[in-house]
Every structure is written in structure tokens, then in C-alpha cells.
Amino acid sequence: MGVAVNLDTDAQRKPSLDPLIALVADDLKAVNQVIVERMDSPVALIPQLASHVVAAGGKRLRPMLTLAAARLCAYPGRRHIGLAACVECIHTATLLHDDVVDDSDLRRGLASANVVWGNKPSVLVGDFLFSRAFELMVEDGSLRVLGILSRASSVIAEGEVSQLITTNDTQTSEADYLAVIRAKTAELFAAACRIGAVVAERPEAEEAALEAYGMNLGIAFQLIDDILDYSAKQATLGKTVGDDFREGKITLPIVLAFSRANAEEKLFWRRTLEELEQEPEDLERAITLLTARGALATTLECARQYGAKAIDALEPFPPGPVKAALVDAVHFCIERAY
Amino acid sequence: MGVAVNLDTDAQRKPSLDPLIALVADDLKAVNQVIVERMDSPVALIPQLASHVVAAGGKRLRPMLTLAAARLCAYPGRRHIGLAACVECIHTATLLHDDVVDDSDLRRGLASANVVWGNKPSVLVGDFLFSRAFELMVEDGSLRVLGILSRASSVIAEGEVSQLITTNDTQTSEADYLAVIRAKTAELFAAACRIGAVVAERPEAEEAALEAYGMNLGIAFQLIDDILDYSAKQATLGKTVGDDFREGKITLPIVLAFSRANAEEKLFWRRTLEELEQEPEDLERAITLLTARGALATTLECARQYGAKAIDALEPFPPGPVKAALVDAVHFCIERAY
Numbered sequence: 250m251g252v253a254v255n256l257d258t259d260a261q262r263k264p265s266l267d268p269l270i271a272l273v274a275d276d277l278k279a280v281n282q283v284i285v286e287r288m289d290s291p292v293a294l295i296p297q298l299a300s301h302v303v304a305a306g307g308k309r310l311r312p313m314l315t316l317a318a319a320r321l322c323a324y325p326g327r328r329h330i331g332l333a334a335c336v337e338c339i340h341t342a343t344l345l346h347d348d349v350v351d352d353s354d355l356r357r358g359l360a361s362a363n364v365v366w367g368n369k370p371s372v373l374v375g376d377f378l379f380s381r382a383f384e385l386m387v388e389d390g391s392l393r394v395l396g397i398l399s400r401a402s403s404v405i406a407e408g409e410v411s412q413l414i415t416t417n418d419t420q421t422s423e424a425d426y427l428a429v430i431r432a433k434t435a436e437l438f439a440a441a442c443r444i445g446a447v448v449a450e451r452p453e454a455e456e457a458a459l460e461a462y463g464m465n466l467g468i469a470f471q472l473i474d475d476i477l478d479y480s481a482k483q484a485t486l487g488k489t490v491g492d493d494f495r496e497g498k499i500t501l502p503i504v505l506a507f508s509r510a511n512a513e514e515k516l517f518w519r520r521t522l523e524e525l526e527q528e529p530e531d532l533e534r535a536i537t538l539l540t541a542r543g544a545l546a547t548t549l550e551c552a553r554q555y556g557a558k559a560i561d562a563l564e565p566f567p568p569g570p571v572k573a574a575l576v577d578a579v580h581f582c583i584e585r586a587y
Numbered sequence: 588m589g590v591a592v593n594l595d596t597d598a599q600r601k602p603s604l605d606p607l608i609a610l611v612a613d614d615l616k617a618v619n620q621v622i623v624e625r626m627d628s629p630v631a632l633i634p635q636l637a638s639h640v641v642a643a644g645g646k647r648l649r650p651m652l653t654l655a656a657a658r659l660c661a662y663p664g665r666r667h668i669g670l671a672a673c674v675e676c677i678h679t680a681t682l683l684h685d686d687v688v689d690d691s692d693l694r695r696g697l698a699s700a701n702v703v704w705g706n707k708p709s710v711l712v713g714d715f716l717f718s719r720a721f722e723l724m725v726e727d728g729s730l731r732v733l734g735i736l737s738r739a740s741s742v743i744a745e746g747e748v749s750q751l752i753t754t755n756d757t758q759t760s761e762a763d764y765l766a767v768i769r770a771k772t773a774e775l776f777a778a779a780c781r782i783g784a785v786v787a788e789r790p791e792a793e794e795a796a797l798e799a800y801g802m803n804l805g806i807a808f809q810l811i812d813d814i815l816d817y818s819a820k821q822a823t824l825g826k827t828v829g830d831d832f833r834e835g836k837i838t839l840p841i842v843l844a845f846s847r848a849n850a851e852e853k854l855f856w857r858r859t860l861e862e863l864e865q866e867p868e869d870l871e872r873a874i875t876l877l878t879a880r881g882a883l884a885t886t887l888e889c890a891r892q893y894g895a896k897a898i899d900a901l902e903p904f905p906p907g908p909v910k911a912a913l914v915d916a917v918h919f920c921i922e923r924a925y
Binding site: 290350369399402403 | 632633684711712713715719722724730733738745
């Protein structure tokens with residue numbers, strides 16, 4: 250596992266997003282400008298609500314990937330700016346709808362839009378952002394990009410529905426779970442990276458390489474997100490701990506802990522996750538079991554394997570600062586758990 | 588008002604959608620086939636829920652408009668089939684989200700999807716249908732059509748948010764109301780008609796004529812819908828009466844009745860629509876007041892004026908069975924109130 254960062258040496262340089270952020274900083278400023286322009290509407294509630302979500306910050310990881318992928322492909326133009334904005338608008342639209350679906354209270358450390366304004370505007374402003382993203386793609390004028398992002402959007406929606414179906418179902422397999430996160434999370438990472446190669450008109454092999462990088466990074470990213478929901482570190486990210494648990498969401502740590510559980514533990518998981526009969530102390534018990542059964546450690550190991558695949562996928566590209574930043578982004582996404 | 592059908596002579600031929608339906612029947616069968624194919628997904632809940640909404644029937648008015656507009660423009664190809672399916676998918680997606688937003692119990696005479704499956708799948712399957720519509724447009728390959736329908740989609744979302752804002756606000760003006768229905772309803776009618784001319788590669792003037800036909804028809808259609816919510820006829824359409832009233836939705840009948848109300852009536856409207864403090868007998872009182880103040884009659888008159896504009900817009904096209912069917916569709920949309 251060459252990609253595993255040595256966790257014993259905290260004093261060493263920590264993996265960081267900073268190289269990636271520095272590399273695309275100017276472009277990202279332009280992306281933010283496009284997003285703000287596109288959120289505008291005479292209906293004042295729309296920019297209010299949308300900017301609450303967008304301006305809340307977040308890492309802007311997905312649009313940064315589009316920008317960096319275009320840079321890696323030595324793209325000299327400006328189309329990647331608008332398309333990175335599209336990617337972020339699609340992502341923000343899915344966040345708004347997710348929070349409605351999940352009844353979430355917090356998003357990126359702020360009260361989520363559905364809590365502040367109610368579910369109704371969140372659904373509709375999500376639709377607005379989504380439509381605006383397509384308008385922007387149409388202005389860009391590439392049917393290939395439109396094809397990649399419209400396909401990604403319907404795969405995301407399929408993944409969200411699949412996730413809804415696996416919720417509260419402790420029979421969910423590792424394969425089911427991976428199919429869900431591939432669709433709901435990794436597909437947009439993959440599309441975001443791929444369109445960097447598309448605007449640069451690079452050969453199909455490079456498009457495929459960037460898509461594979463994004464797909465594997467996206468899977469690793471979601472695996473770590475799922476670990477973080479049971480981690481003390483989580484509070485520092487502005488998210489509540491135990492959201493997935495309270496909703497009965499079946500993530501890889503749960504799949505593993507359940508498959509390794511004894512009869513009494515299986516009863517615990519069924520009661521808390523299938524029947525959603527939860528006592529205040531149950532979350533702590535869940536974390537104890539997840540740790541004791543090695544479920545969090547195995548999930549981390551799994552994330553590292555996908556991270557390694559993401560890095561391997563960059564093989565066709567020559568070494569340099571952009572590639573190094575993309576490699577570092579993988580390490581950051583994984584090691585942020587600690 | 589040459590378009591007004593004589594309501595005193597019920598024995599005369601009633602305006603009907605039948606000529607339009609007969610004209611596009613074969614094409615519409617092909618459209619339904621495309622819709623069923625596009626709703627398909629390995630995630631079984633998606634086609635289940637989507638087909639509940641789509642197969643529930645409805646008039647398929649919007650895709651029929653695309654088909655008829657293409658026919659009016661003597662379009663010889665097949666592209667109008669897929670694009671009519673896109674229009675219906677976008678419409679169905681907005682219906683799913685509307686029902687979540689409105690907490691509706693009935694849709695096209697059946698329990699609405701949010702009642703059967705809950706709000707969550709309705710939001711996500713709406714997203715799926717919307718994305719699939721864009722995938723289908725991308726396959727069609729026309730950036731002009733993509734531009735028209737992505738623009739229409741964001742205008743619809745804006746209109747829905749505006750409607751949310753005017754809800755419970757008895758200060759809403761006639762102009763505010765018209766802006767809302769233009770966006771949330773008429774824009775898609777306009778786009779549906781326009782793309783018939785686009786695929787046929789007709790001159791801009793004919794595109795604009797069909798767009799104006801659709802826009803004015805859409806406004807008339809929504810005005811009549813708003814009358815029907817206070818009409819005994821409504822039950823026969825498989826919708827409940829008084830939905831708008833119970834939600835405090837401010838439609839033109841209400842705007843007019845409020846502007847013509849005496850002090851005591853204003854108190855009634857404020858209590859029932861702003862504060863949503865409603866007693867069982869209030870709906871009947873509302874209908875009595877709407878009738879006594881001539882609000883329903885004025886709204887019908889307004890619908891007829893937009894209907895006349897829709898028919899006038901068809902002026903550039905020579906007479907013939909397609910034009911006659913489109914004219915009849917206007918009369919039908921208006922006179923269905925009786």
C-alpha cells in the first residue's frame with residue numbers, strides 16, 4: 250500500500266489540499282463569480298437560499314477537479330471555468346435535495362437551507378440551480394460535455410434512490426453499498442475530471458484516465474465521509490456525528506460490523522437501524538462495536554485501496570506540479586479522517 | 588370576443604381535444620413508448636413511481652402540442668417524437684416536485700406519488716426524470732432545443748418559487764399572479780410549441796408565432812385550472828375541490844375577489860388565506876363570495892382573452908386540419924370549466 254501515509258508520524262508533513270487550491274486559485278475565483286451570476290434571479294429568495302448553500306463554502310472539491318484536470322491536460326482556454334461552475338451547481342442542487350430527503354439540520358457547518366427556509370424552497374431552488382447548470386452547458390456548446398453531465402445527473406439520482414432503498418436494511422451487501430456510492434458520489438467526481446480532458450480535446454485514453462481518477466477518488470472520499478460520521482473528528486468539520494446512524498443509513502462500516510456481529514450485536518443493529526428504536530447511549534455503543542469489530546479500520550483500508558487506484562490512474566500523465574497536487578488531494582481526502 | 592363559445596347552447600358541438608388527439612395519435616403512441624423506455628432503471632422503484640405518474644394518463648397536452656406544432660410546420664422527420672417525450676418528462680418531474688411542495692393527495696385522479704411512496708422518492712425520481720429528459724435532448728443533438736428547454740426549466744423553477752412567495756399573501760397583484768403562471772405553466776407550453784418549428788427548421792417568425800400560441804394557451808389553461816379549483820366540475824376531473832384555498836394559494840379569482848371585497852370580506856380572506864384558520868364551511872363561503880363578486884366570471888373572461896390571443900398567433904399558418912385542431916384545443920381548454 251504505497252499510498253498509505255504513515256499515521257504514526259503526525260509531525261511529518263500532513264497531506265493537504267493546499268497545493269491544489271494554490272494551483273487553481275485564480276480560476277476558482279472566476280468560477281465563484283460565474284456561480285454568483287448564475288444564481289441571480291428577480292425572485293430574491295432564490296439567490297438568498299442558493300448563496301446560503303454555495304457561499305457556505307465547502308471545499309469546492311469538484312470544480313477544483315475540473316480546473317486541475319484541464320490544467321493537467323495543458324488546456325489553454327477559458328471553457329473550464331464555466332463548466333466547473335456547472336459541476337458545482339449540479340452538486341449544490343443535489344445537496345439541497347439531499348438535505349430535504351435526509352431531514353438534515355446542518356450542512357457545511359451552517360443550518361441547512363431546509364431548516365432555515367423549509368423543504369419547499371429547497372426542492373425548487375435545487376431545480377433552479379440544476380436547470381441553470383444546463384443553460385450554462387448549452388452556452389458552452391459542447392454536446393459531449395452535455396452528454397457526460399446529463400448522464401452523471403441521472404446516475405446520481407438513481408444512486409440517491411438506491412440509497413433510500415438500502416436505508417434501514419441491514420441485509421445490504423458490500424456490493425450494494427459500493428454501487429450506491431459509485432452512483433451518488435463518485436460519478437460526479439469522475440465527470441468533473443473527465444470534462445477537463447474533453448475541453449482540452451485530449452485523446453480518449455486521457456479522458457478515461459481522468460475519469461478513473463475521479464471515480465476512485467470519489468469512492469474513497471465517500472468511504473471516509475462514512476467513517477467520519479462515527480468519528481470524533483467530525484465535529485470539527487461542522488457536521489453532527491451520528492447522522493447516518495440516526496437515519497438508519499447503511500454504510501460500509503455498518504455492513505462490515507453487521508457481517509462480523511454475534512447474535513446479540515445483530516439484535517442491536519436491527520433494533521437501532523431497521524426499527525430505528527434508539528436510546529441516547531446507542532450511538533456510543535455503535536461506535537464501540539464498529540471499533541471492536543474492526544469495521545472502521547477495514548473501511549479506511551478500503552478507502553486507501555481506492556485512493557491508490559486513483560493515483561495509479563494518473564499514470565499516463567507526466568510528473569509535475571499539477572499531477573502532484575492531484576496525488577496530494579487523494580491523500581488529503583483519505584487522511585482527513587485523522 | 589370571436590373566440591368565446593356560446594355557453595347557452597350546450598346542445599351545440601362542444602369544443603373538444605378529439606381532433607388534436609386523432610391527428611397525433613400514432614406519434615403519441617411512439618412518444619409514450621420513448622417515455623417508458625427512458626423511465627427504465629435497474630433501481631425498480633424508479634420505473635414504479637414514474638409510471639404511476641406518467642401512466643396515470645393526464646391529457647398529454649404538452650407533448651401533443653409539440654407533435655401538432657411539428658405537423659403544422661410540415662415536418663417530415665421523427666425528431667419531434669423524442670422531443671415531445673422530453674417535454675412530458677420535464678412536466679412529470681415538475682408535477683412530482685409540485686406535489687411534494689403542495690402536500691397534494693391526488694394527482695390526475697390517483698393518489699399522488701408522495702402519498703404512496705413518501706416525499707423522498709418523489710423528489711429524487713423527479714430529478715431522475717429531469718436528467719433523463721436532458722440526456723434525450725443531448726441525443727437529439729440540437730443546441731437550440733437544449734437552450735429552449737433548459738431556459739424553460741429554470742423559468743419554471745423561478746415561477747414555482749414566486750408562487751411560494753405569493754402564497755398566503757392577499758396583497759398579491761394581478762400582475763404578480765400573471766408573472767407566476769406565465770413562468771410556472773405557460774413557459775413550457777410555449778417551449779413545447781416552439782420546438783415543433785425548430786425541428787422543422789422554419790423561419791424565426793413561425794417559431795415566434797408558435798411560441799406565442801403556446802404562451803397564451805398556457806396562461807388561459809392555468810386561469811381555467813384556477814377557476815376549477817372552486818368549481819363543482821372539478822370532482823369529475825379527479826381532483827379535489829378547494830386545494831388552492833386550503834393551501835392559501837393566491838390565484839386570480841382570489842386577487843379579484845379581494846380587491847372587490849368589503850371590510851368584512853377582507854377579514855374573511857385574511858383569516859382563511861393568510862392565517863390559514865379555516866372552518867369546514869369556509870370553502871363554501873369562499874365560493875359564494877367569488878361568485879357574488881364576479882371573480883370567477885372575470886377570470887373566465889380573462890382566460891378567453893388569452894385564448895383569443897393564442898388563436899390570433901396562428902395567423903401566419905394557412906388553414907387546414909392541424910390549425911383547426913390547435914384552435915379547437917384552445918376552446919376546449921377554456922370551456923372545460925363548464
